[in-house]
Every structure is written in C-alpha cells, then in structure tokens.
Amino acid sequence: MNPDITRMARSLNEWLWQHEFWLPPGITWEDMKESEDIHYPQPRDLLLSIPFALILVVIRYVFERAIALPLCAKLGVRDKQRPNAQPNPILETFYSTHCKNPKESELISLAKQCDLPVRKVERWFRRRRNTDRPSLSKKFCEACWRFTFYVIAFFTGLAVLYDKPWFWDHRECWTGYPQQVSHPGVKIVVINHVFSLDIF
CATH class of the missing domain: 1.10.10.60 (Homeodomain-like)
Structure with a gap:
C-alpha cells in the first residue's frame, strides 16, 4: 500500500479517536482498559442483535397468524370490499x-x-x-403486535433494572466512572431493545 495513504489513514484514525471527542475531561483511553473485574461493551456485542432480530421476525409472524388474526375475527374487524382498478x-x-x-x-x-x-x-x-393500502385486518395485526411487543419490552426492562441503584437515582450512573461494572444481562437486553425498536 502507498506509504502516503497509510500515513494519512493513521493520522485520520488518531484524529477521529481523540479522547477529547469521546470521553469526559480528565479521562483518557488508558482509563478505559478492561480488567478481570471491569468489562465494557464492545462493538462485537452488536452482533448479538442479528439472531435476536431474526428470532423476533419469526415470533412476529407466528403471533400475527396464530393470535392476532383469530382475535381480529373474534372482535368483528372485517376488511372492506374495495373495487379493483380495471387493467390498463x-x-x-x-x-x-x-x-x-x-x-x-x-x-x-x-x-x-x-x-x-x-x-x-x-x-x-x-x-x-x-x-x-393495507387492509383493516393487516392494520389490526400490526397494532396488536406493536402493543404486545412494547408492553413486554417495558416490563422486561423493569424486571432487569428495578434492583439497580441507577434506575432510581440517575446520579448513580456516574459513580465510579469510568470503572462501572457492566452486567452482561443488562447489556444484552439494552442492545437488543434498541435494535428491535429500529426494526419494529
């Protein structure tokens, strides 16, 4: 590779990852090194969202067919007959x-x-x-899925976070910064929740 391009890429990388851009004053990347007791989220953790997203797609499909559609029929939600446009x-x-x-x-x-x-x-x-335009039954199934998903996500978040001190006092988020202990279960739930909201 051209030495000038390599030097330029290295300079750009150093400029982009200056700790002044990403961390509070007085904190450098040296302070963010992991140890046996301290673990930080890593970019590779985002890969966990891919299987979670695929599982959610399957769950949504099954939910809409097995639960939402029968519920739609039971509640009397019927699709209106729409006259089709003549082929032209x-x-x-x-x-x-x-x-x-x-x-x-x-x-x-x-x-x-x-x-x-x-x-x-x-x-x-x-x-x-x-x-x-989507039919009434399709809209009902989508609304039913969103309602169920957000209710479950909300109570799952409460179950994971209710016993954490920072849930009740936001100032606790900064206690011991940057050496806070990251609970793996919390990390997985938060990553999956954020990624899922983007999809659904």
Whole structure:
C-alpha cells in the first residue's frame, strides 16, 4: 500500500479517536482498559442483535397468524370490499414510474392517451391507490403486535433494572466512572431493545 495513504489513514484514525471527542475531561483511553473485574461493551456485542432480530421476525409472524388474526375475527374487524382498478397498461405504467396522484393536467393527458373520460381516469387512480393500502385486518395485526411487543419490552426492562441503584437515582450512573461494572444481562437486553425498536 502507498506509504502516503497509510500515513494519512493513521493520522485520520488518531484524529477521529481523540479522547477529547469521546470521553469526559480528565479521562483518557488508558482509563478505559478492561480488567478481570471491569468489562465494557464492545462493538462485537452488536452482533448479538442479528439472531435476536431474526428470532423476533419469526415470533412476529407466528403471533400475527396464530393470535392476532383469530382475535381480529373474534372482535368483528372485517376488511372492506374495495373495487379493483380495471387493467390498463398506460395508467399502470404512469402509476408505477411517475406518481400515484397525478395533477389535473396529467389526468387530461392520460385521458387522451387512453381515450377515456377524465373522471374515469381519476377514479382508476383512486381505486389503484386503495388497492395498495393495507387492509383493516393487516392494520389490526400490526397494532396488536406493536402493543404486545412494547408492553413486554417495558416490563422486561423493569424486571432487569428495578434492583439497580441507577434506575432510581440517575446520579448513580456516574459513580465510579469510568470503572462501572457492566452486567452482561443488562447489556444484552439494552442492545437488543434498541435494535428491535429500529426494526419494529
């Protein structure tokens, strides 16, 4: 590798990881070294989120099919019958490649191309947009899953953190900084919870 590029990369790395950027005043990276009693989160811990996310996807699929859909039917949530848009290659191409809600001038132009009244073209786009919208049962299943997930996540967080001093007094978060002891169970739950919120 070119020595200049190597030197530039090293300088950039040193600049990026200056402790002044990342740590409070008076703390350097030397203070953050691990020991037998002190362990810090590592970037590799994020890899734990991948199997957790895959497991959650499977759980969500099973939950929606086995619990949410039957509950939806039992509560009387029914999908409204939506009239389908008639097949029309010109309008479908415009819908897919340009926009789903054309302006009046575009409606007039499309009506001329299809030899249809403007009103029918406008109705076609309205029906086509309705086709893409999720059904009531799908919305119900999604809402049911989100409700269940957030309730479980909330109480799981309480169960993991309720006996920790920093849960009741935020000033305890800084006691002994930067040598606080990191509980592995807490670390895994927090990483998974944050990653899961991004997905779900």
